[in-house]
Amino acid sequence: MIFLNFREYMNKLESTGSITKIKKEISIDVEAAAVLKAAEPTPLLFEKVKGFPDFRVAGNIFSTKISIANYFKITPAQLIPKLTEAIDKRSPPEEIKSPPCQEVIMGTVDLGKLPILKHNKNDGGRYISSAVVVTKDPEFGQNLDFHRAMEYTANKMSTRIIKGRDFYKFLERAGEVEAAYCVGNTPNVLVAAATSVKTGINELEIANALAPTKVTKAKTLDLLIPADCEVVLEGKVFMKERAAEGPFIDLTETYDIVREEPVFEVRKITHRKNPIWQALLPGALEHKVLMGMPREPTIFKSVNEAGVQCIDVNVNPGGSSWLHAIVKIDKKVEEDGKTAIRAAFEGHKSCKHVFVVDKDINIYDPLEVEWAMATRFQADRDLVDIGREPGSSLDPSAEAGTKITNKVGFDLTAPLKTEGKGFAKAEFPKVDLKDYIE
Numbered sequence: 001m002i003f004l005n006f007r008e009y010m011n012k013l014e015s016t017g018s019i020t021k022i023k024k025e026i027s028i029d030v031e032a033a034a035v036l037k038a039a040e041p042t043p044l045l046f047e048k049v050k051g052f053p054d055f056r057v058a059g060n061i062f063s064t065k066i067s068i069a070n071y072f073k074i075t076p077a078q079l080i081p082k083l084t085e086a087i088d089k090r091s092p093p094e095e096i097k098s099p100p101c102q103e104v105i106m107g108t109v110d111l112g113k114l115p116i117l118k119h120n121k122n123d124g125g126r127y128i129s130s131a132v133v134v135t136k137d138p139e140f141g142q143n144l145d146f147h148r149a150m151e152y153t154a155n156k157m158s159t160r161i162i163k164g165r166d167f168y169k170f171l172e173r174a175g176e177v178e179a180a181y182c183v184g185n186t187p188n189v190l191v192a193a194a195t196s197v198k199t200g201i202n203e204l205e206i207a208n209a210l211a212p213t214k215v216t217k218a219k220t221l222d223l224l225i226p227a228d229c230e231v232v233l234e235g236k237v238f239m240k241e242r243a244a245e246g247p248f249i250d251l252t253e254t255y256d257i258v259r260e261e262p263v264f265e266v267r268k269i270t271h272r273k274n275p276i277w278q279a280l281l282p283g284a285l286e287h288k289v290l291m292g293m294p295r296e297p298t299i300f301k302s303v304n305e306a307g308v309q310c311i312d313v314n315v316n317p318g319g320s321s322w323l324h325a326i327v328k329i330d331k332k333v334e335e336d337g338k339t340a341i342r343a344a345f346e347g348h349k350s351c352k353h354v355f356v357v358d359k360d361i362n363i364y365d366p367l368e369v370e371w372a373m374a375t376r377f378q379a380d381r382d383l384v385d386i387g388r389e390p391g392s393s394l395d396p397s398a399e400a401g402t403k404i405t406n407k408v409g410f411d412l413t414a415p416l417k418t419e420g421k422g423f424a425k426a427e428f429p430k431v432d433l434k435d436y437i438e
């Protein structure tokens with residue numbers, strides 16, 4: 001099967017009319033982000049970027065599960081098995097020379113030459129938010145992560161590295177670590193980078209198992225990077241040298257605070273000819289789908305391992321694609337709903353609310369999930385209060401500093417024994433409206 005790289009994919013969107021082209025000159029100073037937000041989830045291509053005649057800017061490219069599933073030529077329901085298989089059956093990517101991402105090597109490093117967006121007027125600065133960050137540790141080898149980076153001089157950025165991330169572990173050990181921030185990637189690389197797997201697993205091998213992925217040697221670093229991406233910023237990140245990072249919008253669409261974060265010193269920039277800058281709106285659907293989707297296989301696995309047949313999981317955008325999980329099960333015994341709740345929390349430690357539904361509920365339709373709650377749920381019987389535990393630091397309602405939160409599960413499955421009214425939704429006969437409406 002043939003999978004397209006980012007440029008080929010953009011060309012395909014253009015040729016099939018599946019991307020909206022913006023011909024009007026756009027400013028990267030808040031305006032481009034505002035237009036992307038207004039158009040979400042429609043993919044946009046800004047053809048004329050004020051002050052950056054050599055660049056085009058694209059955004060909202062993979063804002064829905066459907067767009068990601070389409071890229072892999074599967075259905076959204078096949079994403080969990082696909083990702084699970086790719087994590088289990090990793091394979092080394094092909095290394096190539098003379099890669100597209102190094103067609104142009106910038107003479108001097110000047111971040112001012114890149115159309116890095118300022119997303120909102122309250123942001124601390126211009127932010128790279130779509131970069132997949134390649135790093136390496138002498139013991140654990142290569143790793144992929146996402147780390148937003150805020151420009152503060154012509155060659156320096158402060159970059160958010162949450163404690164516990166593999167990159168954080170590498171930095172703790174070495175003090176300074178070479179890093180390549182790669183912009184302009186397809187879902188094989190994006191989704192692989194967003195997975196949290198055991199330290200030592202090279203996520204580029206997961207990317208390659210998702211869709212054939214080419215890698216190449218970075219120009220100045222001993223790192224293998226995605227060869228087909230659009231722009232690469234090579235340099236070093238320092239644990240002790242720190243600079244203010246933020247404010248910036250996080251996954252919950254609320255503002256994150258200013259922190260002193262590690263400095264990324266950019267030492268070389270390479271890019272494709274006629275580069276396309278991949279924008280990624282913070283807190284928006286694309287950020288959410290990439291963040292939440294890799295948690296679904298871990299919840300799925302955990303529920304099945306607890307002995308309950310899990311059919312599908314949606315870490316849904318309404319729950320910031322992080323704090324809520326909707327779990328669809330094939331209920332066999334009365335206790336299944338509650339068992340699934342406890343297992344789902346094991347599969348995603350940052351989750352705050354779990355909703356378990358029967359197999360007749362469409363977990364992608366919030367109205368159907370609410371209907372299950374309205375008709376099948378009784379709080380004194382079906383609520384599972386896990387109690388106060390560490391949850392997510394992103395949740396503004398969690399205890400500041402400790403991230404302690406009250407985790408609760410809702411068993412929205414119907415009781416197996418019906419005593420009064422039934423729980424099945426009544427169906428009307430199916431008709432073809434074309435037979436009735438001209």
Ligand SMILES: Cc1cc2nc3c(=O)[nH]c(=O)nc-3n(C[C@H](O)[C@H](O)[C@H](O)COP(=O)(O)O)c2cc1C
Binds near residue numbers: 149164165166193290
């Ligand atoms: C779009 C996006 C942006 C992210 N931004 C950051 C970030 O700025 N800092 C961070 O530490 N994690 C960020 N993350 C989360 C991690 O990079 C991600 O969960 C990663 O899988 C952690 O991998 P690891 O287990 O290899 O450390 C982001 C994730 C996504 C999808």
